[in-house]
Amino acid sequence: SSGATPATFSIQETTGVMAHVDNNQVIINPPDASRDKHLLTMTIQELALQGKHNLYNSMAAGIATRILEVRKDIIRECLSDFQNIEHRLELVNEVYGISFINDSKATNVNSTWYALESMSKPVVWIAGGVDKGNDYSQIKDMVKDKVKAIICLGKDNKKLHEAFGDVIEHMVDADNMRDAVYAAYKMGEKGDAVLLSPACASFDLFEDYEDRGRQFKESVRNL
Template identity: 70%
Template sequence: MKKRLAILGAGESGVGAAQLALKEGYDVFVSDRSKIKEKYKSVLTGLKVEWEEETHSEDRILSSDEIIKSPGIPDTAPLIKKAHEKGTPVISEIEFAARYSKAHFTCITGSNGKTTTTLMIYHLYQKAGLDVGLAGNIGQSFAKQVAEGDREYFVLELSSFQLDGMFDFKADIAVLLNITPDHLDRYEYKMENYVASKMRILQNMDKNGAFIYWADDEFIPNAMKNYSIEAKCYPFSDTQELKEGASLNKIKEKLQININNQTFEMSIHDLALQGKHNLYNSMASGISGRILDLRKELIRESLSDFQNIEHRLEHVTNVHGIEFINDSKATNVNSTWYALESMGKPTVWIVGGVDKGNDYSMLFELVKDKVKAIICLGNDNQKIVDAFGDKVGAIQQAKTAREAVTKAYELATKGDAVLLSPACASFDLFENYEDRGHQFKTAVRSL
């Protein structure tokens, strides 16, 4: 008799999971509480999978042998609670797909920087000629890719929500970039719960695995004391000299990676992405390459010619000597801290949107040092005005991307930068952060 599988959520991961489950002989039912996008409906219909939208047929779902749920559905959802009470396994698409993949997994998580680092490592592996796929919290569904043809390597970006639904999965190389308060509403507003979620990237790793982590993080080194870690540990730091791992030689201004008594060096000025946070991303990527014994010259090339993703510290253009930078993906204060920290010019900062309970105090010193004026882009900007009113020369308000760009351009002078790094969600004025970034770029190019 076929094993019955219910898939909750008919987005990229859910539809990919359905495709793989069919291939592996499951009886598949897909259910989504929201309306399913037409492109996914047509895929499901083409697969002859039974599906429903704008409802959950609880009896049908709870009679399944196993449930795959979208990362967006919290464990506290009533249907998930009922499944747990019944003893029905509830897993993520990543957990499911990994059962059917023989690949070597390099997995990246962290509160900030994981997308950039994932793409950087993927770029490095591609350049080395490895048979590699890119999946997880980015790009095409992991399950879909496994269904269509397994790879020798997968680089997986993993959110805490995905990690929460992973139990038997084992990373070969695990990268933990940082842990800062985020998504605490999903973790009973307890930081220790969120930290434990991120540390799940270590589960099932053995002595053949490698764990790459930021040695200067506020939470990671302390959390590691609570785990029996069999994997080989490779820390990275710009403040400590490390016998093994990656560190910064401040005198030579070089990134240094020491692994198996071999040293790799590279000038930090040759890195494609500048700024302290991108140094960390480059360190983690370089370590992963050296663990696989990729050629030093190849790693040097990859770290120097990598192009960052859209909406993440993306150089848009220069207009009369003023640089415009799109960092719309910065939807929390910590991401914006990294953006401001990387700025080497006087900056007009565009900030605002839907505030997720932001504490702006960590930005005060950076704003005093680097920001000459602020443009608030949002419906309710009072909190930003109150926080920074006495720290910059001018604060102005805008309701559209075009208005924000025009005002920023008027306040900037040759040699300055205009930085869109909102520190907030986008839903008050835009569809999502991509829409916000695209409107910003369109407005800049129309100056």
């Protein structure tokens, strides 16, 4: 035995764990309740990184820093101000109440599932590119639940239309980023999110996923 004491966390259980979620609040207990009875609490919306997977990451980071006796105000500031990596669920801008999110790094269905799962607003989804044998049935229920319109960005968008045409009424084709972003902007309304999470490689229209992400950001700024 290493003698290590596990520090557990859960988004469902509330007892026997060091961090949990209750009524939209992240609650991180002190490592030694006898010395420090003060809980660290934050709303989920205050966390810089959104989505269930990032909620787990934030809770783990919060536990580690509490064990190291970092001050609560510093932990709270770090969890709310953390700068995400470029092209990974990166909030680019908000234009007339529409959020534009760059997740160009999502080059497969699994990554896009996590992106869609993290969305709390109706989504205009920009998807497509070089398909790597995608099985879109894996995200069809998520798309039906979260997405209001799809902008198909690629040279060949047939597979996207076949996969989602029966659950998404509004689907538009685009062959360049400027047109894709403008179409998404016109289809969105205040309170929506435009999400670039292609689920595909980028090599049909772009140099790489970074070029695709940069063009997305430039097009958003030019709206």
